Amino acid sequence: AWRTHLWITGPGGAGKSWVLDNIVKPALGRASFPVQSTTTEAALRQGLGLDALPVIFDEAEGKSQADRLRIQSVLGLFRQASTENGPPIVKGSRGGTPIFYRPRFQGICSSVNVALTFNPDESRFLVLPLAATADDDPTAKVAAFAALRAAVRATIGKDFAQRLLARSLRQLSTIRANADSLADAVAELYGSRRQGDTWGAVLAGA
Secondary structure, eight states: OOOEEEEEEETTTTTTHHHHIIIIHHHHHSEEEEEEETHHHHHEEEEEEEEOOOOOOOOOOOOOOHHHHHHHHHHHHHHHHHHSSOOEEEEEEETTTOOEEEEOEEEEEESSSSSSSSHHHHEEEEEEEOOOOOOHHHHHHHHHHHHHHHHHHHHHTHHHHHHHOOOOOOHHHHHHHHHHHHHHHHHHHHHHHHHHHHHHHHHHHH
């Protein structure tokens, strides 16, 4: 009932795109809608249509003023997609007949800078900064990355996306019940229902 979005951030070369290409995309398989950089809100909205596919938005940067405005427009669509019960987006058409859109997706963005400047957006996203290795030794960093790649290869095989989707569908009622219970617990702990909903969905998935 509540769709939490994620934002991976870190300095250039930290591995944001690597995480998306080698973990997120293979875990979701073809049941996703990957885009990047200059994608607009209109293109995203029209490309999704009525599909409830998770959106993978790489390089969601806003360097120029035009880029920042474009990203804020995209985030407006993410905001609309967070709730199941929100009103539809209505756009005019050349023929004079309004077109109705109801975005129904969860998304993950990645960028150096996080473009969440408004509280309604901040409360819908969990920001995930990439952790640096504790050791500055280049050899240790290479070894740590090699261990990560080995763990990913051992976990995410060719049929992982299909198995994850099948398991999620089989456990759907349990996952949704857990999301409600965990949302209640987090809301009681932090005094915020929105924070409870945002964390509850992610914790239930985990």
